[in-house]
Amino acid sequence: EAQVTQNPRYLITVTGKKLTVTCSQNMNHEYMSWYRQDPGLGLRQIYYSMNVEVTDKGDVPEGYKVSRKEKRNFPLILESPSPNQTSLYFCASSLRPLSRAFFGQGTRLTVV
Amino acid sequence: DAKTTQPNSMESNEEEPVHLPCNHSTISGTDYIHWYRQLPSQGPEYVIHGLTSNVNNRMASLAIAEDRKSSTLILHRATLRDAAVYYCILCNNAGNMLTFGGGTRLMVKP
Numbered sequence: 001e002a003q004v005t006q007n008p009r010y011l012i013t014v015t016g017k018k019l020t021v022t023c024s025q026n027m028n029h030e031y032m033s034w035y036r037q038d039p040g041l042g043l044r045q046i047y048y049s050m051n052v053e054v055t056d057k058g059d060v061p062e063g064y065k066v067s068r069k070e071k072r073n074f075p076l077i078l079e080s081p082s083p084n085q086t087s088l089y090f091c092a093s094s095l096r097p098l099s100r101a102f103f104g105q106g107t108r109l110t111v112v
Numbered sequence: 113d114a115k116t117t118q119p120n121s122m123e124s125n126e127e128e129p130v131h132l133p134c135n136h137s138t139i140s141g142t143d144y145i146h147w148y149r150q151l152p153s154q155g156p157e158y159v160i161h162g163l164t165s166n167v168n169n170r171m172a173s174l175a176i177a178e179d180r181k182s183s184t185l186i187l188h189r190a191t192l193r194d195a196a197v198y199y200c201i202l203c204n205n206a207g208n209m210l211t212f213g214g215g216t217r218l219m220v221k222p
Binding site: 004035040042043044090092096097098100101102103104105106 | 144146148153154155156157158161199203204205206212213214215
């Protein structure tokens, strides 16, 4: 089954404690991206990757890092989380930027 | 970046057609129009996309204005399961796309 898998689904952490949210897709897609969703602000793109070892900033990249060492995985790294990064995060993948995107189920992150 | 404008909410009766409008007056010639929907507690789900011509698939139809400055997503017979937030977004090949606006919350009454 074609899918994008995010882990964990829920995470509560403390300010400053580094964390990684994993994202994996099984469709051999080249394009992957991360979004955060906040009430009243819709979904905003954090980072995207056009292919392996190619990443670029989206609309709200501050406080986040990503890596794309292999095509299937695109982890989101928060080196020093802060409470304003409390949000619902989605990973997505598509064959190309213009193709239909598949989204993961989301990761609800709370930073206290 | 080109942006889209959608009504905040719309209401429909079950089994009636629904027309969800989207304005994108600053669309560029290479931008595709994509529609996604998000059901409660789920990630966005692809609905349909197009460039210039009207498009149909098993979920919906997409009507694109001749000048491409607006489009309409058509659900031919709304069901209760179609209650969701519908997002109209513009995508290009540059990669920094799929920025979602507020979307339209569709409510379907039985």
